[in-house]
Amino acid sequence: MTYQGVLTKMETEFTSPIQYYLVFENDFINMNQLLNKTITIQFVKYQCLNCGLDKPIFRQGYDRQCFYDVAQAGDWIMRPELSTAHLDIADRDLEYEKKVQLQPHIVYLANSSNVKVGVTRKSQVPTRWIDQGAHEAIEIVEVPNRYLAGVTEVALKDYVADKTNWRSMLKNDIKDENLVEWRERLKSYIPEEAKDYFIESNTETNLEFPVFKYPEKPKSLNIVKQHAYTGKLVGIKGQYLIFEDETVFNVRANEGLVVQITIH
Structure with a gap:
């Protein structure tokens, strides 16, 4: 076939x-x-x-x-901290950018090859974790727009990785981590404007791949x-x-x- x-x-x-x-x-x-x-x-x-x-x-x-033309490939996609729709400022297409940027976003920790911090729209949980090959993940902050998620991720990148090693992920060269402990450890590094959005009590999600x-x-x-x-x-x-x-x-x-x- x-x-x-x-x-x-x-x-x-x-x-x-x-x-x-x-x-x-x-x-x-x-x-x-x-x-x-x-x-x-x-x-x-x-x-x-x-x-x-x-x-x-x-x-x-x-x-x-x-x-270099389409709204779906703006720099803010890969670098959420560059989002400007909340300021009513367009990058390429303000209508599209408002639709995507001005909705709830999650800052999360995922363990695929190592513990990393990432950002996704709330509607993309757990899809984003699946796409990254994470075997465990947890939400740590839920904010109302992409910009706040981006600046939170930038602040946390000093204390936790923001990249996945694809070879280690595919080799299943991983170890289980206590993501609740990680969340608590990183809490004090969340920037002031996002502190009120910290998720106090939740558990990690486990994923099984075929x-x-x-x-x-x-x-x-x-x-x-x-x-x-x-x-x-x-x-x-x-x-x-x-x-x-x-x-x-x-x-x-x-x-x-x-x-x-x-x-x-």
Whole structure:
């Protein structure tokens, strides 16, 4: 059976283990059902997620021009502290920015390769943690806009990591941490304007990923360069497909590529 479509990040369902879905325009694939099956991924062409043209993808599924034009790729996406919608100041599209920035945001701790601090919209919990491959996470602050979440994250980055080591995450090279203790330890470093939003009592969320075999030395698949790859799918974690030969494919990093997927 063969499917074809433009890659976007896999949709997920918070179950135990997590369910993954690859959604194309006219089809979707429950990726969990492909575990222990051999599949071929073949690069067909580019398709920018904004303009739809066959132009090389620059970042986040957009070609270079669209990346610097669309509201969905503004600097405030990656750096929430740069948000300005709460001041009625536009970056690229004030209406869009108000819709996204002026809603409840969570500052959280997640443990995927190590404990890290991050920011997400409240509506994206626990999706964000799943996408990062975190096996445990906890909310520490809930604020009314993205800017406050951003400045809180910046303040806490001096005391806790803000990046995930993708290799360690995929190797499952992790240790359990007491995130409630971490939350209490970091409380005093929360900036004054966000102190009232600290979450006093909650418990950590645990996540289970559908992985039969973790790679010892994960090697990343460049499907554009290789054009086609065939392997046995043995796990899914974060937004990565894990294959028996220790090849891993980051679906999210390949958004905007049209691929053909054949199930053998």
